[in-house]
Amino acid sequence: MMIDGFATRDDETRAFSQEERSFARGELARGARAGDYVVGYSIARGGCGAVYMARHAQTGARVAIKVLHGTLAASPKMVRRFLREVEVVxxxxxxxxVAIHDAGELADGRPFYVMEHLDGVTLDVLLRQEGRLSPTQALELLEPICSALDAAHAAGIVHRDVKASNIFVTGGAPRSVKLLDFGIAKLMEPDAGASGFTTAGRAPGTLTIMAPEQILGGPIDARVDVYALGVLLHRLLTGKLPFYSPDATELLRQHLEEPPPRPSRRTPLPAALDAVVLRCLEKQPDLRFPSVMSFLGTLREAVGEPAPRLGSLPDLVADAIAIHVDLRARLDADEIDDLLAEEIGRVLDxxxxxxxxxxxALVSMTGNEILAMRVLPCDAEGALRGRRGVIELAAALHDEIAIGTRAARPGARVHANLCLHAGPVAVRSTQSPEIVGGALARVGAWAPAEDxxxxxxxxxxxxxxxxxxxxxxxxxxxxxxACPGQISSPAPTLRSGPA
Structure with a gap:
């Protein structure tokens, strides 16, 4: 039996229609009303709510509407948190x-709010498209974010979730940067005492960016946002998070116990930038920058400071050949587990x-990549021999990894991309060349994106x-x-997990 287009219990075996599935998920259909606004298309859907493009019914002005999920609207606590975001912004x-213009309730009681519509992408999407940024580009993006956070901290508000997916970069010129999602921000309570920000109890947040005190559920203040800025700056400069594991317990242990990696281990950077990131990521809040503006001021100085030099010798330009080793878990592999992580580690070793x-020279290393280079002789014949030798080495290493990881067999869980490139690099010292930069170090410009x-x-x-x-x-x-002059591969030393 059907009532108003929906199945009743007398017709339980009938498949649900698209309209019914959308209704069950609480999705808004094109043309639905939300107060004075008419819903257009869906923009995004997250864990707490969905965002839609909409237009004002009278003026036609384009806006974005965020609606709390129906299952969460039954929780008074979630409704209060949702409405608190409106209050905070x-x-x-x-x-x-991002500016909020209006708020209200749908006919079914779900709260929504109306905000300015932005054209562009989140910083997370931008990083996935373009890879790591230069120090100057990173500074340009972080300046408006720090300004927004400084205003929030001055008003007694800690964001607690400063990450790339909560930062929006508009297109066109001039480009603007907006901080999003104050849904889990901590408002200063009237009885919070002199500290203003402090609160106790386990705080919500994102595991990859959470400060140790946030993880432990202790008192928090503005310095948890400073910690998150350190994580973000590390990712902007290197393309990688400082701490990562597919296992949540291991990831939390890294935040609590492991010293953060220097960004310059992953890409050539001045030591001054290392110092900025490492101070942000101190385990003890008192050792971090005391405010986002002190962080920003030091970052400005570090970006303007040239890379350290060896004595008075200037950087030199030399030709080199590079090998990039990029390990990837197959998309169709089983869920990442300890055995897979160990296998990746053995290949890297x-x-x-x-x-x-x-x-x-190992120019950079991450949890799944190595970039190694050899500076070539100045004479043409010597440079040719040098490139041939590295190609032979790469061919032998490629075969050894393939055998050890059973990469040639169906269902292999680890894939290794090995790619070679030759070109100019910046080096210091002619006695023991130290590679500090150059086009060859920008792997994203020449290494393959696909397997x-x-x-x-x-x-x-x-x-x-x-x-x-x-x-x-x-x-x-x-x-x-095939490489006719390939050097002989030693017997494989990798021990794979179960087939």
Whole structure:
């Protein structure tokens, strides 16, 4: 039996229609009304609510509407938190924070609020599209965010969730940056005492950015946002989070116990930027920057400070060849577990041993990547021999990893991309060259984004080496199918988990 288009219990076996499924999820249909606004299309859907593009019924002005999920609307606590976000944002009224115009309830009682509509993408999406940023670009993005946070802290509000997906970057010129989602912000309570921000109890947040005191449920203040800024700055500069594990318990342990990695271990950066990030990520709040503006001031100085030099020698430009080792868990693999993490670790250890043993400089290392380089002789013949030797090394390493990880077998859980490129780098000292930058270090510009089964290389890496068997690879790359002069691979030393 049907009532108003919906199935009743007399017709339980009938499949639900799209309209019914949307109704059950609390989704708003195109043309639905939310106060004085007409809903258009869905923009985003998160754990607590959904956001829609809408227009004012009379003026046609475009806005964004956030609606609390129906299942959460039954909880008075969640409704209070949702409405508190409106209170927080209206209290601040800052140009770096998305503006809220109106609030109300749908016919079914769910609360919603109306905010300015922004054209652009979140910083998280921008980083996934463009990779890591230069220090100057990172500073430009963080300046308006720090200004917004400073206003929030002055008003007695701690954001507690400063991350790339909560930062919106508009398109066009001039570009603006907005801080989003004050849904879990901590408002200063009337009886909070002189500290203003302090509250006790386990705080909500995002595990990848949470400060130790936030994890432990202790008192928190503005310095948890400083910690999150350190995590964000590390990601902006390196493209990677300072702490990460697929296991939540291990991730929390890293925040509580492990010293943070220096960004310069992952990409060439001045020591002054290392110092800024490491101070933000101190385990003890008292050791961090006392405010976001003191953090910003120090960051400005670090960005304007050149990389340290060895004595009075200037940086030199030299030709080099690079090997990029990029380990990936197959998308169709089982859920990441300890065995998979151990296997990735063993491959990285093997690659590091082989590359160091061959005398290459390890320019950057992360939890799944290694970038190694060798500076080439100045004469053409010596440079050609140097490139050939590194290609032979890469071919042997590629085969050894493939055998050890059973990469050639169906269902292999770890895939290794190995890619070669040759070009100029900036170095210090002519006695023991230290590689500090250059186009060769910008891996995202030449390494493949997709999985590649063969050893691959740029035209610059293989130019003039005639006895390689080459075939077309991804755009801008060739595949090295055979290397006649390949050095013999040692017996595989990897021990894989169960097949």
């Amino acid at each position: 209206r209290l601040l009224n800052h140009p770096g924070i 093997l690659a590091e041993e082989r590359l160091r043993g061959a005398g290459l 590649v089964d063969e050893l691959c290389a740029t035209a610059e890496a293989v130019r003039g080496i005639d006895d390689l068997e080459l075939s077309a690879g991804p755009p801008g790359l060739v595949l090295i199918s």
